[in-house]
Amino acid sequence: MNRKNFEKVFPFWPELTGKQQEEIINSATVNICEKKTRLHFGGGECAGVQIIVAGRTRVFITSPGGGDITLFRLIEGDVSILSAACMLNGLDIELDMEMETDTELYTIPKQVYKKLYDESPAVKDYTLEMISEKFSDIMWLFNQFVFSNVASRIAGALLEHRGLDGSDELKITHEEIARDAGTAREVVTRILKQFQTDGLVGLGRGKVTVLDAAGLGRI
């Protein structure tokens, strides 16, 4: 457990007493989750506040039918406040998390975080701000879903992966794109073919090559 990781991610760290800092450091657990590990939060069950120390994870919602839709990703240095949702009055949401790479997580137990939350106005402010940010992100996504068409969501998903991978050559299946864009695999296949015809992407086995990022951005 590295104190530096807490200092780096929590803006309220300097406002805590030495005792409070020790409480966090001593109670937090380290987990190395293998790629594809899944966690579920909701219905009164949650882990606590999590810090992504290394790796990448996808947070999503699932349908009763088994489909799923990506809400956002967390990368190194991100704090997952919704992993502690059950700790917060009024916050009643169901979420899943899946590690997209082997991921190192610190977890602050919910009782420990709740105590700090009750003791420290700075922790309260931080918590409200983090919840507000996620609320805003999801409102934005909601807008995208209800008002923007599937082609632009697929273009957006391709550009997001291009940013994450730092490469034009994306090792990604149509299934994965479908989950990010909240549509069916068949729809992705059809629209990618259209993008190929338009010279926006090149298609290969298990990969999509972005040929015209600016063009995708305009969709």
Place this chain on the structure above:
Amino acid sequence: MNRKNFEKVFPFWPELTGKQQEEIINSATVNICEKKTRLHFGGGECAGVQIIVAGRTRVFITSPGGGDITLFRLIEGDVSILSAACMLNGLDIELDMEMETDTELYTIPKQVYKKLYDESPAVKDYTLEMISEKFSDIMWLFNQFVFSNVASRIAGALLEHRGLDGSDELKITHEEIARDAGTAREVVTRILKQFQTDGLVGLGRGKVTVLDAAGLGRI
């Protein structure tokens, strides 16, 4: 301005000092907004915390193309915390509000509420809880939109109006149902005809009569 209205809606009221209570009472404004009045919140512009003293209002998001989708309704005794969104760090959302009846609103100016928020842990807790509730509601709605089909959303919208009006006979246009269900008017018309064939509703000029609420609930 009636002190009772504040006592009734704010669980933190007894925890405020007399001076803080006076600040709220003296700074709040009363507005009678006529039916169809619209307010917009977002982009750094907001009103403050609002209390619906009488009437009914609809909160929704709009598309660049002019469509809109109902997020929730507020009725007598409800507090609209998102009317003060611009006051909260990290909360960056665009919302519209439309009065569905003549509506009496109390508005607590954002500076006054922000001061109380900074002074009182009880006000902080209340604010986080209210934001969390709205976040949860919207997550639920998001789930409905992405995973449930249009017919069940229309059935849900009809049952909601039945609850609001306390009657099986709903004076409502296909246009209004379309906004609540987030779809096009033509789709509503087609599905309502299907519902009529199935004996779930009766259709008349500018009204829909719920004949089988349990049947609608099962969709």
